[in-house]
Amino acid sequence: AQDLFYEESGAFTGEISGGMLAELGVRYVLAGHSERRHVIGEGNELVARKLESALAAGLLPILCVGELLAERESGRAEETVLCQLRSALEPLSAGECSKTVVAYEPVWAIGTGKTATPEDASLMHRVIRGALKDLCGKDVSDKTAILYGGSVKPSNAAELCAVPDVDGLLVGGASLDAESFLGIVYARG
Numbered sequence: 001a002q003d004l005f006y007e008e009s010g011a012f013t014g015e016i017s018g019g020m021l022a023e024l025g026v027r028y029v030l031a032g033h034s035e036r037r038h039v040i041g042e043g044n045e046l047v048a049r050k051l052e053s054a055l056a057a058g059l060l061p062i063l064c065v066g067e068l069l070a071e072r073e074s075g076r077a078e079e080t081v082l083c084q085l086r087s088a089l090e091p092l093s094a095g096e097c098s099k100t101v102v103a104y105e106p107v108w109a110i111g112t113g114k115t116a117t118p119e120d121a122s123l124m125h126r127v128i129r130g131a132l133k134d135l136c137g138k139d140v141s142d143k144t145a146i147l148y149g150g151s152v153k154p155s156n157a158a159e160l161c162a163v164p165d166v167d168g169l170l171v172g173g174a175s176l177d178a179e180s181f182l183g184i185v186y187a188r189g
Helices: 018-023 034-040 044-056 069-073 077-089 118-136 138-143 154-161 178-188
Strands: 028-031 060-065 101-104 146-148
Touching (some): 018 044, 028 044, 118 146, 118 154, 154 178
Parallel strands (some): 060 101
């Protein structure tokens, strides 16, 4: 699922709870997607609540983190991503952290046609892996999947998947076209 609400029940028109998603057979749910953060205005505290709600419902959350172009250009990319990770993961136990997937979404690359270079992705994925070690322990850090999501397409999927610490891809717009999505799947191998 692309989102969930942090309350399990109540009068929240238009929202869907983790329990409802679980009843539908959903296994994974996004929390903190860049569009939710920057278009809808969801902050770190709300993302953390959604992460906890997903885990409580038995769902596997995909925690999305990433920086805006202005944050990147001002040298605050790592600081931004670390703040997002700390906010979401500090309240969790190591066991809860172990059920969480992290997706790095450089916001400046989403829907713009720009893509992080393999070097950019490698650096940020190493930063994320290090933060996971600090926040959740080495065992959890070693086993947590870290995905890359930011203008993934057939022409760059294989190169991105070859980057150390990139364990998979979070595909956005390219997944809406079957031929494009299959190209990404085949590129991944």
